[in-house]
Amino acid sequence: xxxxxxxxxxxxxxxxxxxxxxxxxxxxxxxxxxxxxxxxxxxxxxxxxxxxxxxxxxxxxxxxxxxxxxxxxxxxxxxxxxxxxxxxxxxxxxxxxxxxxxxxxxxxxxxxxxxxxxxxxxxxxxxxxxxxxxxxxxxxxxxxxxxxxxxxxxxxxxxxxxxxxxxxxxxxxxxxxxxxxxxxxxxxxxxxxxxxxxxxxxxxxxxxxxxxxxxxxxxxxxxxxxxxxxxxxxxxxxxxxxxxxxxxxxxxxxxxxxxxxxxxxxxxxxxxxxxxxxxxxxxxxxxxxxxxxxxxxxxxxxxxxxxxxxxxxxxxxxxxxxxxxxxxxxxxxxxxxxxxxxxxxxxxxxxxxxxxxxxxxxxxxxxxxxxxxxxxxxxxxxxxx
Amino acid sequence: xxxxxxxxxxxxxxxxxxxxxxxxxxxxxxxxxxxxxxxxxxxxxxxxxxxxxxxxxxxxxxxxxxxxxxxxxxxxxxxxxxxxxxxxxxxxxxxxxxxxxxxxxxxxxxxxxxxxxxxxxxxxxxxxxxxxxxxxxxxxxxxxxxxxxxxxxxxxxxxxxxxxxxxxxxxxxxxxxxxxxxxxxxxxxxxxxxxxxxxxxxxxxxxxxxxxxxxxxxxxxxxxxxxxxxxxxxxxxxxxxxxxxxxxxxxxxxxxxxxxxxxxxxxxxxxxxx
Amino acid sequence: xxxxxxxxxxxxxxxxxxxxxxxxxxxxxxxxxxxxxxxxxxxxxxxxxxxxxxxxxxxxxxxxxxxxxxxxxxxxxxxxxxxxxxxxxxxxxxxxxxxxxxxxxxxxxxxxxxxxxxxxxxxxxx
Numbered sequence: 001x002x003x004x005x006x007x008x009x010x011x012x013x014x015x016x017x018x019x020x021x022x023x024x025x026x027x028x029x030x031x032x033x034x035x036x037x038x039x040x041x042x043x044x045x046x047x048x049x050x051x052x053x054x055x056x057x058x059x060x061x062x063x064x065x066x067x068x069x070x071x072x073x074x075x076x077x078x079x080x081x082x083x084x085x086x087x088x089x090x091x092x093x094x095x096x097x098x099x100x101x102x103x104x105x106x107x108x109x110x111x112x113x114x115x116x117x118x119x120x121x122x123x124x125x126x127x128x129x130x131x132x133x134x135x136x137x138x139x140x141x142x143x144x145x146x147x148x149x150x151x152x153x154x155x156x157x158x159x160x161x162x163x164x165x166x167x168x169x170x171x172x173x174x175x176x177x178x179x180x181x182x183x184x185x186x187x188x189x190x191x192x193x194x195x196x197x198x199x200x201x202x203x204x205x206x207x208x209x210x211x212x213x214x215x216x217x218x219x220x221x222x223x224x225x226x227x228x229x230x231x232x233x234x235x236x237x238x239x240x241x242x243x244x245x246x247x248x249x250x251x252x253x254x255x256x257x258x259x260x261x262x263x264x265x266x267x268x269x270x271x272x273x274x275x276x277x278x279x280x281x282x283x284x285x286x287x288x289x290x291x292x293x294x295x296x297x298x299x300x301x302x303x304x305x306x307x308x309x310x311x312x313x314x315x316x317x318x319x320x321x322x323x324x325x326x327x328x329x330x331x332x333x334x335x336x337x338x339x340x341x342x343x344x345x346x347x348x349x350x351x352x353x354x355x356x357x358x359x360x361x362x363x364x365x366x367x368x369x370x371x372x373x374x375x376x377x378x379x380x381x382x383x384x385x
Numbered sequence: 386x387x388x389x390x391x392x393x394x395x396x397x398x399x400x401x402x403x404x405x406x407x408x409x410x411x412x413x414x415x416x417x418x419x420x421x422x423x424x425x426x427x428x429x430x431x432x433x434x435x436x437x438x439x440x441x442x443x444x445x446x447x448x449x450x451x452x453x454x455x456x457x458x459x460x461x462x463x464x465x466x467x468x469x470x471x472x473x474x475x476x477x478x479x480x481x482x483x484x485x486x487x488x489x490x491x492x493x494x495x496x497x498x499x500x501x502x503x504x505x506x507x508x509x510x511x512x513x514x515x516x517x518x519x520x521x522x523x524x525x526x527x528x529x530x531x532x533x534x535x536x537x538x539x540x541x542x543x544x545x546x547x548x549x550x551x552x553x554x555x556x557x558x559x560x561x562x563x564x565x566x567x568x569x570x571x572x573x574x575x576x577x578x579x580x581x582x583x584x585x586x587x588x589x590x591x592x593x594x595x596x597x598x599x600x601x602x603x604x605x606x607x608x609x610x611x612x613x614x615x616x617x618x619x620x621x622x623x624x625x626x627x628x629x630x631x632x633x634x635x636x637x638x639x640x641x642x643x644x645x646x647x648x649x650x651x652x653x654x655x656x657x658x659x
Numbered sequence: 660x661x662x663x664x665x666x667x668x669x670x671x672x673x674x675x676x677x678x679x680x681x682x683x684x685x686x687x688x689x690x691x692x693x694x695x696x697x698x699x700x701x702x703x704x705x706x707x708x709x710x711x712x713x714x715x716x717x718x719x720x721x722x723x724x725x726x727x728x729x730x731x732x733x734x735x736x737x738x739x740x741x742x743x744x745x746x747x748x749x750x751x752x753x754x755x756x757x758x759x760x761x762x763x764x765x766x767x768x769x770x771x772x773x774x775x776x777x778x779x780x781x782x783x784x785x
């Protein structure tokens with residue numbers, strides 16, 4: 001079936017070539033970082049996690065978002081998702097691969113990464129994160145591939161795949177919960193020490209994942225002659241809408257707890273992110289943009305006129321995706337470091353090399369996604385003509 | 386027996402994986418069990434009481450009275466341990482340093498604070514907590530609690546540089562090697578290490594480091610370098626908190642002391658007399 | 660066999676490439692390394708052959724024991740003298756030159772242990 005990815009028109013190859021160029025540039029930057037050390041990035045003693053971990057956190061959400069297609073189809077027999085469930089699984093594969101690459105890029109001693117396996121540490125959330133992420137990757141590869149293979153041969157999938165499919169649904173919830181636990185269990189970081197960390201993560205994941213998937217589906221409708229179907233698109237918009245509303249609601253809850261209780265430790269980070277703190281405000285424009293984009297696009301996606309118009313839909317989904325990317329990636333992760341537990345403010349700006357490596361990893365993810373989607377689409381065209 | 390080629394390849398592949406995987410998995414399980422039985426369950430590793438509990442009482446007033454004493458302590462520690470000085474705040478590595486009251490005890494009320502407090506040099510280092518969040522966070526046990534004396538240790542050989550411990554520490558005691566501390570200048574001298582101590586290693590780029598309460602000196606019957614640097618001013622008292630007859634227990638009994646971030650429940654072993 | 664004309668020459672080419680280093684050196688394995696013996700002491704903490712085979716296991720065992728298990732930092736004897744169970748403070752007290760001792764075999768075997776990233780090799784090359 002992999003051979004199906006090797007046949008494509010010129011636009012397909014140009015897209016892959018472009019991705020390869022970005023991947024190469026990212027790889028070269030990484031080689032520099034590997035030799036010099038992580039000082040190559042903009043991270044410092046106070047902001048010890050930067051955009052690598054921020055992207056990782058966001059992408060775990062995107063990977064978990066795939067479950068929003070699997071759940072209605074496998075548990076509730078929502079047949080309209082039949083043709084695109086495999087797209088959700090493949091997007092999860094690409095997203096988890098990106099997560100693993102970002103973690104590797106972020107390690108100070110990448111050659112020692114197997115220490116996490118050699119010395120299992122059940123009390124560490126990073127250990128469980130490694131387990132659930134790799135497990136989810138395995139589950140999605142297994143389920144996606146076996147079911148697609150069966151579809152290609154026009155036979156029903158083998159019975160033994162059913163338990164794996166059912167397992168992947170709560171597993172998707174678990175990957176993002178464990179990632180939230182990385183943050184939510186640290187006694188020194190008040191911004192993250194909140195019980196709704198995991199629900200917030202999940203809400204934004206269930207909006208961001210399907211939003212990205214919808215953008216990809218629309219792209220494939222335009223360039224690859226693949227129509228997911230009106231019912232599927234409409235249902236996805238509903239899911240995105242509810243998830244985005246829930247996420248905005250949760251953000252509102254955070255604001256309430258911080259500003260109504262007036263406890264400085266809870267307010268300071270939100271002050272820094274949205275209003276500026278003691279003159280430091282380099283993230284304020286991003287956070288405000290995220291809120292504006294998020295609110296406008298969440299309202300927009302409720303309108304049938306937007307849902308029916310392909311271009312408007314893509315722009316709205318892109319706005320939701322970018323808004324959530326800023327909120328979770330930039331705001332949530334970087335915000336936890338400002339002010340630091342000793343009440344110092346150190347701002348963080350990524351370096352050019354760091355951005356190149358990030359772009360390289362994103363390009364790798366899209367590369368994997370493109371190849372996988374090509375296979376899925378070819379099979380789909382084979383059956384449905 | 387007629388077997389299709391595909392079925393044979395699948396069988397061969399599975400047997401190879403099983404043949405390689407099973408004995409090594411079995412081995413790992415056996416080793417893992419042996420270690421697990423030492424540790425107890427996950428939480429036991431971090432909160433079990435140790436026979437000795439080494440701690441420090443830092444008398445901030447005596448540091449204020451002895452001008453330059455704080456610098457002597459910092460110098461002693463950073464020189465003995467080859468702590469590099471990169472000259473910029475971004476790459477900064479520090480095991481012990483001076484904080485102001487406002488930043489060392491941010492949970493304390495700063496309203497109508499005595500202005501003299503701002504001049505007090507608060508010696509800040511790893512608190513060697515009894516319930517350390519950094520040990521809980523580390524995915525490889527590169528940082529772990531010493532079972533004999535409660536010191537929070539660093540195993541630089543195992544650290545993968547994920548910096549989760551730095552994120553977890555409420556006292557910001559940890560530093561990371563953002564670049565190699567071993568860079569040499571054109572004359573072959575180490576650029577970032579002014580006075581080299583050849584009897585103690587450096588670290589490499591990509592690992593986290595912090596104060597280890599001079600465990601290498603303690604195990605040879607000495608006291609930590611910073612404590613030694615205070616001479617007989619009594620500015621730092623070092624000893625076993627579990628021993629009711631030790632000097633440190635007496636000092637704690639006779640003085641009002643405060644600790645950093647008590648609300649976090651980490652049970653530090655450092656006490657401050659302000 | 661299908662495609663015999665392509666497979667058999669291909670296999671021959673592969674085998675030739677695989678054994679090319681041996682052909683290039685005409686079967687000569689190079690000079691056996693001769694690390695300089697210590698001038699400080701006559702006896703090592705373990706017999707020479709055991710050291711040749713297992714010195715890394717010994718060092719890692721010491722490392723694990725001293726760093727992680729509160730193991731004794733001193734205590735290994737050789738020829739009546741006590742040494743520290745340490746690379747820097749033990750082994751290198753007798754084998755004072757990394758270049759003349761350690762590197763000789765490591766270079767031959769193309770081994771680059773990362774010990775030297777942190778531990779100091781010899782007093783000469785500070």
